[in-house]
Amino acid sequence: MFCHWGPLPDFSLIFVSSNIAKILGYRHDLIASGAISFSSLILEDDLSNFEAELATASEDTTYETIKHEPFRVKDANGGLVWIRQTTTIKRDELGYPTSFMAELVVASEIVKTQEELNNISRRMKLAMQTSGVGTWELNVKTGAVSCDSFWSIILGFGRDLPTITITRLFAMINPDDLFEFKNQLEQFLTGKKESFDLVVRVRHIDGSWRYMLTKGVITDVDFDGSPITFVASQTDITKQKQSEIDALDALGSRNQFFARVSHEIRTPMHGILGILNLLKRELDSQSALEQVEKVIENSEQLLFLLNDVLDLAKLNETQLTITSELSCVIEIAESVHRLFKEKAIDKGLAFTITNKLSDKHYIVCDKARLIQILSNIISNSIKFTHDGFVTIELFQKEQNIYISVIDSGVGIKDVSSIFDAYQQESNTQTGFGKGTGLGLEIVQRLCKLMKIDISLESNESGTEFSFDLGVAKSQPLDVDVSDIAELAELSLENFDGLKILVVDDSDINREIAEQMLVERGATVLSADNGYEAVKEVAKNNDIDIVLMDKHMPKMSGIEATEQIKVMFAEKTMPIVIALTADAFEVDNAVWFKHGLCELLTKPFDAKVLCTVIAKALKKRKLVAS
Known part of the structure; x- marks a missing residue:
């Protein structure tokens, strides 16, 4: 117009x-x-x-x-x-x-x-202000940094912080974060890094540190493609970060609590079970023997409960580590079968292994954790089966190896929630309502951690748990049959010629270990703290093995091991095996660094102790060769 x-x-x-x-x-x-x-x-x-x-x-x-x-x-x-x-x-x-x-x-x-854009702009400014987001713009050529009012307010400068230099910006960043900030900025501006995204601490005007989630983009480039303008947004995440720090502190406190609880419970449990097992050998009366067996069984049940609680705590805190080794499937099944054979017999159940595999098959897994998974399942199967059978079945489907645990028990009504923590079937009819309900939760969490697929089928005729262990591997080529036979023989009885120092501040624990070892032909010395242990090793340089407690007066097991390591070359140093009541792996890495060879958690029986000693001797033999 x-x-x-x-x-x-x-x-x-x-x-x-x-x-x-x-x-x-x-x-x-x-x-x-x-x-x-x-x-x-x-x-x-x-x-x-x-x-x-x-x-x-x-x-x-x-x-x-x-x-x-x-x-x-x-x-x-x-x-x-x-x-x-x-x-x-x-x-x-x-x-x-x-x-x-x-x-x-x-x-x-x-x-x-335009009005809509203005409204959007106002809302964005309001959002930035309330969410603690500010921006600054770097002129890459001159080093000048222009800050918006929100960034200035976040750091306490008010709305009118003048243009500053990149040098001043660097001075505002925490020295511990500055190197990474500079490195990422340089790599991003030179095209070596595709994104700029990190958290740095920036000093507030009151002297405190603000955690800033920092993201940046290049908004303008020169004719040759070199950056001219770099714009960064910084979000104040101090509250969230402080919550994380507080949570980690609380987690650390809880870890220390669990470690103390573990130590304080496992130590007397080791004494109780050790003395009871020694007492069994001295009893002639069948009725007295049965009474002792009941005490042992209930003590072991307490230990299983403690292990369940601590394992779940480790899983919740991602502290439980998974190892990988080549393991024979049938040997794993046989190990679990040996663990529960007597319990099944005592209950009148047929407990068998059905091996449908054509040959020995090997898988890569954490053998100890897989045995723990199967043990939890089989323990439940035996507990909830009145009569009939429990079977471990091995089979192959296509390329994958499976282990199933099948029973003729009461079945599981609510399959959907059986893996939840603290959940149990209502067993008013069976009378088998004991337990914490943690076992299957631990099974599921361990399977997820080990990438094992688990499936469950159940009805009133029984239950079947199946575990997909993945593709079978080739048999290891470096297996020395004579070495295995030697190790097996040694782990059972033969400690003739070995001189072993037992170090523990508990008289009962020393007595239990000494009797286990003397019965197998070992010469045994003892010490009640780390300081005395170091003196004993210095006086007897022909000691082969030191069984070392961790927490002791005067000198801890870790400090004593470090002192012993200083006294010997690596190949002549006595083998140090830790005997600890700690369930959490606190300081264990440091201990191994100072010369620890193996670690055994209390309580343990003679068979476990002998197996660990044999394993350590085998390891020393390989190092020496």
Whole structure:
């Protein structure tokens, strides 16, 4: 739409284009007659600003055109239409305005869009302010850093922090974070890194540190592709980070608590079980023997409960580590079968292994944890089976090896929740309601950690748990049959010629270990603290093995091991085996670094102790060769 009007003050219309009727609804002949002035069409609220723009331009002869701010005009129906106008000033020879030519463009949609953008901008600013997000812009060429008001407010500077240098920005970053910040920035700006994303601590004006989640982008590059402008957003995550720190502190405290509880419970449990097992050998009366067996069984049940609670705690804190070794599947099944054979016989159950594998098959797994998984399942199967059988079945499906545990027990009604922690079947009919309900939760968590698929089928006739152990591996080529036979023989009975030092601050624990070893032909010395142990080793340089407790007065087991290591070359140092009641692996890495060979957790029986000693001797033999 075009129009031509006269000079101030009334803006009498001289000409309007014919499309005014279409745009504003006015009859063209009515406006063209001069009956309506241009100023009368402009909304009163916008007229003063429009007149001021026009007056300023009219007085300054350098102005030829004016781009007006959008304004509203009234249409014939009383509505309002936003207009964006460009005016050309016609002047006489002295420079005075004589008339005005204008191009008017309907700008309602443009103005509406601009208002929406402004609203979005306001909301974004509000969101940034409330969520603790600020930005700064780095001129890569000059090193100047421009900070927005939100960033300034977050760090306590108020809204008007002036432009600073990159050097000052570096000075505000925690020295422990600065190297990584500089390194990532340099790699990102040179194209060696695709993203810039890290958390750094930035100093607040009050001296405190604010954790800032920092992300950056390059917004402008030079003609050769080198960066000109780098813009970073920083989100204040101090509260979240402090919560993480508090949680870790609490976790550390809980770890220490569990370690203390473990030590304080396992130590007397080791004494109780050790003395009871020694007592069994001295009893002639069958009734007395049965009473001792019951005490042992209940003590072991307490130990199983402790192990379940501690294992679940480790899983919750991701402290439980998984190892990998090549293991024979049938040997794993036989190991578990030996563990539970007597319990099954005592209950009158047929407990068998059904091996459908054509040959020995090997898998890569954490053997000890797989045995723990199967033990939990078989323990439940025996507990909840009145009569009938429990079977360990080995089979292959396509390329994968499976182990199943099948029983003829009471079955599981609610299969969907049986793996939840603390959940148990309601067994009012069976009377087998004992236990914590942690076993199957631990099984599921261990299977997930070891990437073992577990499936369950159950009805009133019994239950079957199946474990997919993955693809079978080739038999190890470096297995020395004579070495295995020698190890097996040694682990059972033969400690003739071995001189072993038992170090423990508990008289009972020393007595138990000494009797286990003497019965197998070993010469046994003893010490009740780490300091005495070091003196004993210095005096008897022919000691083969030191069984070392961890927590002792005067000198701990770790410190004593370190002192012994200093006294000997690696190959001549006595083998140090830890006997610890700690369930959590606190300081164990340090202990192994100082010369520890093996670690045995209390309580243990003679068979386990002898097996660990044999393993350590085997390891020393390989090192020596």
